[in-house]
Amino acid sequence: DQQVKQNSPSLSVQEGRISILNCDYTNSMFDYFLWYKKYPAEGPTFLISISSIKDKNEDGRFTVFLNKSAKHLSLHIVPSQPGDSAVYFCAASGGQGAQKLVFGQGTRLTINP
């Protein structure tokens, strides 16, 4: 049972434009959501998070939006830069497994010059 889903395996965006990565979840007990970025041969690097008491969190070029009624979150990157090319993972925690993260399958973002 895939509790966190990223339905787009890949996304290609022009440099300078907005990148929007999407994530859906099914477990209503999740109350904390994170985005990680991963380069090849490296571990995931934390990018930004949001608690379920908020619907938006912003950090520089990165903004995460949370729609609890739709069980959907998205990561906006603007403007997109070539160094943003990586695999992005959505993750969630909460409920009985409060200490562990449940990850989506990832979306490979490619920023074209």
Added chain:
Amino acid sequence: DTGVSQDPRHKITKRGQNVTFRCDPISEHNRLYWYRQTLGQGPEFLTYFQNEAQLEKSRLLSDRFSAERPKGSFSTLEIQRTEQGDSAMYLCASSPTRDINTEAFFGQGTRLTVV
């Protein structure tokens, strides 16, 4: 402290052999996690320690897998009688306990190949 450290970075082993991986978390972090990542998938939770106590184990962690965290510092993950299906990236992460919700910091992983 430069972050979470994992050793070795790569391991190739023959089927049936035992392997052990080591993880050194960020020094002030009390929580330590092991995850496994296969190609095209996100990391999957294996087990979690709060100091030296192993508090949760995934059903993915068969009886061939054992993890320890003596003295609440570094941790080891041992796989006995390795199988080809064990080939994956094994990731260690740590986090502080000051908040219930906080990000986990990942190491670079150990890539295991079972031949």
